[in-house]
Amino acid sequence: MPDAAAPAPSANGEVPLVEVVDLAKHFDVSKPFLNRLLEAEQRQVLRAVDGVSFTIPRGKTFSLVGESGCGKSTVARCVVGLYRPTQGAVLFDGTDIAGLRTRAQIRPFRKRLQMIFQDPYASLNPRWRVSNIISEPIRAHGLASSQQEVQSRIDDLLTHVRLTPADGEKYPHEFSGGQRQRISIARALASNPEFLVCDEPTSALDVSVQAQILNLMKDLQRELGLTYLFISHNLAVVYHVSDWVGVMYLGRLVEWGEKRRLFRYPRHPYTRMLLDTIPDLDMSGRDRQPVAGEVPNPINPPSGCAFHPRCPHANARCTEELPRALPVEGGGQVACHAVEEGRLAVEDRGTITPPPIEDALRAGA
């Protein structure tokens, strides 16, 4: 399967399309200055993303998972340039796009990466015809020289997302949720991007509509050689679409790796816990492990490894020292003291066959 989705090798086949290096985004969530003065409060910083690194090979899908509020959307927004990172780099095809400052510098990259959001209702202008919604990026980037060319491009895009050219004359409210998400995808594809960031693109949709959109996304990836950063809290959806998966906890990537390796041999205690919570469609009679505790407050995260209050393997070192990211065989990384100290045996969850290590290595990392 990995090869089916692979695009023609690029000139520099070794360089991943996207490389996120030590990315951080901190928000100032202090009260206004005067209140702070009166109430004698400190400035408060929320470390939404704090030192995240991963790479996405060309033509592949990298997914981020983790509990609500762990920073997935913030990573996505930094990657597409909607947020300026507090620290770190986002290398796109070798250039640090997070470090670009002038419009002229940014312009050539803008059209090469696009974002699709969760809510297909909110992200489409209700007063615009679908054809105008889709053609906006074409005009903005000057990608067509005549009105005729714009029109044929719109027809093309609508056909690509399995709508019809006649649908261009309609308004968003005339479409169902799944069809609206197709329109968002058509708009995102309008500038011929190589890289799409999809933040929960199917979470607002029915299972049956979700299947239509996921199939479409995979078809487009195959046809156009697209690279995806995909965000979802549904682990089965993530398993289906991804080549690589990253697990986030409280602003940090605690583990990332090749999909089948990660689901079969999860290393990090949080990854294991997350996999334990998957509802069991097979009805094997397994009771889901109710998870102890809740996601802690990101303004005041626990010291050391932020997962330690909920971790069954925590020891004194975990409460003091931040675990560093260690490479994992087959590509990817894991950040956990217990793994590093060899206190935590590798666990085989069976049923999933990871690809041979060589394949995984060739696929990326």
Next chain:
Amino acid sequence: MSDALLSVQNLRIEFPTRRGTLVAVDDVSFSISPGEVLGVVGESGAGKSLTGNAIIGLLEPPGRVAGGAITLEGRRIDNLSYDRMRRIRGREIGAIFQDPLTSLNPLYTVGRQLVETILTHTDMTPTQARDRSIELLQEVGIPAAERRIDSYPHQFSGGMRQRVVIALALCANPRLIIADEPTTALDVSIQAQILALLRRLCRDHGTAVMLITHDMGVIAETANRVAVMYAGRLVEIGAVRSVIKQPKHPYTVGLMGAIPAIGSDVDRLSQIEGSMPRLTAIPPGCAFNPRCPHAFERCRSERPDLIASDESGVACWLFDEDASDVPMEVAGHA
């Protein structure tokens, strides 16, 4: 079933509009026994929430019950006055909605809301009610309940608020709980805790639960039976294992195939083409016929009724025992 706690017979819900009457729920019948969880699944807009709202008497006008009967422990409850229904709600039927904020008053502490609800529905003293409130918060897994009871809703996380809503629904030990997407807004980790709690209530107190959700995984591990709705009608009902493992109705078959599974390395999910018709344009015959891979002549003109035995049923002509016009190869497939 005679021992049913809740019985819904031929329920019909209509919306009068300027352009005519829309039938949003049509001829829906099912029952739930004590201690049983009935899962309700189906396409968005299929009429799941309307059915739940009709049972608790909270159908928003202009929607109205236009036919059928709803019975709770043998008593009709669909024709009661607003006041009598309000007493039944809370005391005998507890409701849990998706968004906890709409069910909680932001101006009152969690404890005050629990105590007031308990005092309304039972004859406990205020002190007893407060003790019971703490007990309930502990039961739904709120840590340090005796301290947290005096917090306001906004001081709780989303998952904790949803658990408070559940505690509120449980205050008066209701016989029946209607839970409409109770865990959709929650993280999987908290979702697991809440479902475990619902299961425990059924087991220990014989509470009956109607669980409406999009999430087939939730149904698989919580429900005993499952009802599948499509375009306002019940198309299939049966034991959860048989509906998930051997779905009969072509819509249910499509729905099950569309669910991605961990460990299954298929490149494409099977998908149902097209979308559910709007209420204004429900096709004649079987409402699923334009999307059905097995549709034949009869499906386009005659509407299949739910052929119900005690435990299971399916509304599809393929399963009509004495039909002679089911195409051979299709009959073989089914």
